[in-house]
Amino acid sequence: MKIYVTGLGLISAAGENEKETLTSFESGKRRAGPVSLFSTQIQSPAYEAKGFSRHYFPEQLRTLNLCLAATEDALDDASLKEEIRGKRIGVAMGTTVGSVLNDINFNMEFREKGSAPMDSVNLYLEGNLSSGIHSFLQTEGPSITVVNACVSGANAIGVAMSWLRSGLCDIAIAGGADELNKVPFCGFGALGILSDSLCSPFDLNRKGLNLGEGAGVLLLESEQSMERRKKKPRAIMRGYDFSNDAHHLTSPDPSGAGIERAITGALIDARLEPDAISFINAHGTATIDNDLVEARVLHNLFGSTIAFLSTKGYIGHTLGAAGALEAGFCILALEQGWIPGCAGFKKLDLNIPIAPVTQKTQIEGHFALSTSMGFGGCDAALVIEFPE
Amino acid sequence: MNSSHENELTEIRQKVKQLLVSNLSQLEMLGPSEIKDDVALFGEGLGLDSLDALEIVVLLKKHFKIEIKDMNEGREVFATVDSLSRFIQMNAPKDGN
Amino acid sequence: MKPVFIEGIGIIFTRGRGLNKFEQALKDGWDEPTVSADGRKAYRVPKDALIDYNILKKVRRSDRFSRLAVFAACDAIHDSDLDIADLDQSSIGIIIATAFGPHATIFKVLDDIIDYGEKKVSPTTFANSIHNAAASYVASALGCTGPVMTTTQFYFSFQQALLLASSWLNEGRLKKVLVGIVDECSPAMEYICEEKLSVAHNGKMSPLSCLKRPKFVPGEGSVFFLVSQDSRKKKYGAFTEIDITGNSHGWTDVDLSIIGTNAMGGSEEVYKDILNKGIPVAAYSSIYGGFMTGNAFECAAAALMLKNQTQYASPNVDRTELWNVADKSKERELNQIQCISHNNTQKLVFIKMTK
Numbered sequence: 110m111k112i113y114v115t116g117l118g119l120i121s122a123a124g125e126n127e128k129e130t131l132t133s134f135e136s137g138k139r140r141a142g143p144v145s146l147f148s149t150q151i152q153s154p155a156y157e158a159k160g161f162s163r164h165y166f167p168e169q170l171r172t173l174n175l176c177l178a179a180t181e182d183a184l185d186d187a188s189l190k191e192e193i194r195g196k197r198i199g200v201a202m203g204t205t206v207g208s209v210l211n212d213i214n215f216n217m218e219f220r221e222k223g224s225a226p227m228d229s230v231n232l233y234l235e236g237n238l239s240s241g242i243h244s245f246l247q248t249e250g251p252s253i254t255v256v257n258a259c260v261s262g263a264n265a266i267g268v269a270m271s272w273l274r275s276g277l278c279d280i281a282i283a284g285g286a287d288e289l290n291k292v293p294f295c296g297f298g299a300l301g302i303l304s305d306s307l308c309s310p311f312d313l314n315r316k317g318l319n320l321g322e323g324a325g326v327l328l329l330e331s332e333q334s335m336e337r338r339k340k341k342p343r344a345i346m347r348g349y350d351f352s353n354d355a356h357h358l359t360s361p362d363p364s365g366a367g368i369e370r371a372i373t374g375a376l377i378d379a380r381l382e383p384d385a386i387s388f389i390n391a392h393g394t395a396t397i398d399n400d401l402v403e404a405r406v407l408h409n410l411f412g413s414t415i416a417f418l419s420t421k422g423y424i425g426h427t428l429g430a431a432g433a434l435e436a437g438f439c440i441l442a443l444e445q446g447w448i449p450g451c452a453g454f455k456k457l458d459l460n461i462p463i464a465p466v467t468q469k470t471q472i473e474g475h476f477a478l479s480t481s482m483g484f485g486g487c488d489a490a491l492v493i494e495f496p497e
Numbered sequence: 498m499n500s501s502h503e504n505e506l507t508e509i510r511q512k513v514k515q516l517l518v519s520n521l522s523q524l525e526m527l528g529p530s531e532i533k534d535d536v537a538l539f540g541e542g543l544g545l546d547s548l549d550a551l552e553i554v555v556l557l558k559k560h561f562k563i564e565i566k567d568m569n570e571g572r573e574v575f576a577t578v579d580s581l582s583r584f585i586q587m588n589a590p591k592d593g594n
Numbered sequence: 595m596k597p598v599f600i601e602g603i604g605i606i607f608t609r610g611r612g613l614n615k616f617e618q619a620l621k622d623g624w625d626e627p628t629v630s631a632d633g634r635k636a637y638r639v640p641k642d643a644l645i646d647y648n649i650l651k652k653v654r655r656s657d658r659f660s661r662l663a664v665f666a667a668c669d670a671i672h673d674s675d676l677d678i679a680d681l682d683q684s685s686i687g688i689i690i691a692t693a694f695g696p697h698a699t700i701f702k703v704l705d706d707i708i709d710y711g712e713k714k715v716s717p718t719t720f721a722n723s724i725h726n727a728a729a730s731y732v733a734s735a736l737g738c739t740g741p742v743m744t745t746t747q748f749y750f751s752f753q754q755a756l757l758l759a760s761s762w763l764n765e766g767r768l769k770k771v772l773v774g775i776v777d778e779c780s781p782a783m784e785y786i787c788e789e790k791l792s793v794a795h796n797g798k799m800s801p802l803s804c805l806k807r808p809k810f811v812p813g814e815g816s817v818f819f820l821v822s823q824d825s826r827k828k829k830y831g832a833f834t835e836i837d838i839t840g841n842s843h844g845w846t847d848v849d850l851s852i853i854g855t856n857a858m859g860g861s862e863e864v865y866k867d868i869l870n871k872g873i874p875v876a877a878y879s880s881i882y883g884g885f886m887t888g889n890a891f892e893c894a895a896a897a898l899m900l901k902n903q904t905q906y907a908s909p910n911v912d913r914t915e916l917w918n919v920a921d922k923s924k925e926r927e928l929n930q931i932q933c934i935s936h937n938n939t940q941k942l943v944f945i946k947m948t949k
């Protein structure tokens with residue numbers, strides 16, 4: 110059964126909408142800088158969604174607000190903004206920070222006094238992404254917030270695809286969101302994978318990732334819904350698979366078997382051979398391990414001439430939003446007929462058998478692949494089609 | 498090496514073993530006295546892995562105020578309790594322990 | 595919905611580990627909750643239930659939250675007599691639903707930031723504080739290389755996870771799914787519950803009272819169901835319907851209704867209006883305590899009753915004039931049981947289970 114994408118909402122450091130995002134990609138501009146959203150002693154450039162101020166919920170619920178803003182954009186794009194209210198739809202959202210009670214002041218006061226004000230708790234209880242979206246839109250239907258670390262956004266799209274294929278709903282809002290937050294900032298620093306300079310995906314001298322924030326939302330519809338609405342789709346979610354390494358809590362399986370399984374499974378789901386893929390938006394976090402494992406697998410499956418890049422040089426690693434934002438970027442690229450250069454890549458690592466594109470590159474063909482890998486050994490792959 | 502220097506090193510070895518046993522789940526079934534000074538901490542020895550290495554980096558910061566800037570440096574330093582203890586003795590700020 | 599057959603169940607809760615302990619608890623009825631050093635009552639999992647070196651050696655750096663899940667998941671596989679080595683390990687999926695995630699570990703990360711500074715956070719503690727760490731440990735312990743997912747909502751988390759498991763099986767790529775829940779108590783969480791809910795200071799929840807402000811005692815635990823669409827492997831019946839529309843009053847062709855009155859969803863008066871007076875009603879949360887994903891425990895109770903063809907008495911029975919309460923344990927014919935849960939907007943969700 111075909112699953113159509115009729116709307117997109119993309120918010121990141123690269124831009125608060127598609128036009129701004131494409132401008133950043135075309136110019137190669139990397140909008141990173143020192144963290145301004147909170148105080149920190151850790152030196153690492155961050156990709157903040159500067160100027161984001163669309164508050165549907167209290168300002169402190171930044172992840173939910175990012176998510177809702179991107180959702181509204183996707184609904185607008187799909188011409189569903191008014192029609193959706195009160196309807197039966199699915200909402201699947203990925204996040205990491207958006208589901209966590211991690212208020213330092215609450216903890217400090219509770220430790221000291223055995224009691225603390227409930228403000229941050231009350232906000233936390235309002236902050237579940239999928240529930241919050243259903244509540245805001247006054248819709249009913251399947252509802253899942255995926256908390257699968259860095260593959261959550263891709264997984265959420267996969268969940269929505271499962272729902273649509275099972276007939277549980279005809280329309281689904283799927284994506285991911287994460288705000289820049291002190292706790293993962295400290296945590297990634299502790300894991301030694303936060304770079305103190307701008308990240309360099311797949312580069313010989315890569316030192317780790319930069320964190321970013323944003324929200325990516327896709328509006329997915331079944332064939333029945335498309336026939337009824339007669340809306341022109343922007344893309345087709347052609348295939349999806351996800352897999353687990355069962356190897357280690359934080360490091361990817363060095364053999365790459367997990368991500369290879371996910372990519373192969375997505376291609377089988379899409380009924381496509383690897384040579385049908387025009388380009389790949391890789392996970393490419395710029396950590397030593399991720400890029401090595403991922404690139405080797407891409408080389409094994411697609412050969413040495415496949416066009417690929419990581420967009421994390423433009424938006425940072427947006428954690429739960431990443432897989433969804435990057436699927437959205439694939440759609441933009443297929444529509445526009447070009448992909449940007451892999452920002453941050455300068456020099457080939459001889460251990461890595463392929464190199465990403467270094468400048469704006471024309472692409473032909475109709476199919477793109479987006480890959481995601483995450484803590485807990487999670488691997489996901491999405492095949493996206495640009496309709497004729 | 499004079500005896501006070503050696504005594505200090507002995508104390509550091511004890512503290513290191515205590516910290517390893519308290520903080521690394523791989524070693525939680527062992528008592529500090531069961532960890533030999535010269536057994537390999539990683540791989541075939543006591544079986545620690547890369548995440549344990551990062552944990553040791555943080556323990557060095559927390560308890561000895563030492564920063565490891567480069568994990569390649571860490572590889573040699575972390576080889577055994579003895580190499581780790583000698584490194585701490587040489588690098589810990591004297592007022593910080 | 596195609597039936598989702600239950601091949602095995604693993605459970606860990608306040609009275610220990612294992613389905614036999616849960617069955618015994620259903621037979622024995624209510625018992626006192628544990629009391630912590632700060633005087634708070636809760637149905638906590640005892641320390642000795644989490645000791646099993648065969649399992650722990652595979653998940654050595656896991657925290658308590660993850661261990662709850664790993665033990666229950668491994669037990670579900672063991673209960674089913676499935677030899678994982680015989681199966682293509684990429685054909686088993688795992689879905690873990692949680693309401694609050696590993697919050698105790700998250701607070702430990704915050705402790706590190708407060709006590710030692712931003713640059714001295716334990717990397718292991720941070721890794722364990724990520725919501726899907728438990729699922730990762732389950733996958734590693736079992737060698738499962740299929741899809742592994744963690745989901746979180748405050749209400750109906752288990753029901754949504756079960757719906758997803760059913761969709762995954764329908765798609766045909768997976769032969770089995772291990773679907774379950776895990777949530778734990780902690781001093782901070784117990785304090786928060788005290789502030790926001792009406793705590794039962796005598797330690798007795800009254801889940802059949804259907805009060806506006808029901809009495810609450812926190813609980814914790816984990817339960818996993820190994821499920822498939824293979825009727826030959828059915829051990830405990832099947833999940834046959836899931837209604838999340840919020841427009842339903844449930845089914846009248848069931849032999850028992852179990853209500854998920856865990857005192858965490860505000861007023862429980864909604865149950866008064868919808869329950870058919872002819873169908874016996876039971877509620878068991880006063881045995882394992884109130885926690886949002888505890889709805890899965892109601893399903894475990896239903897599964898046992900369908901297998902054993904025995905109804906277990908609903909503990910803390912009062913307000914029996916409201917309806918027909920299952921106040922006695924007895925053998926009886928049980929073909930279908932429905933498990934009902936609610937949320938803070940009085941929405942009701944139903945799961946039907948069939949022999």
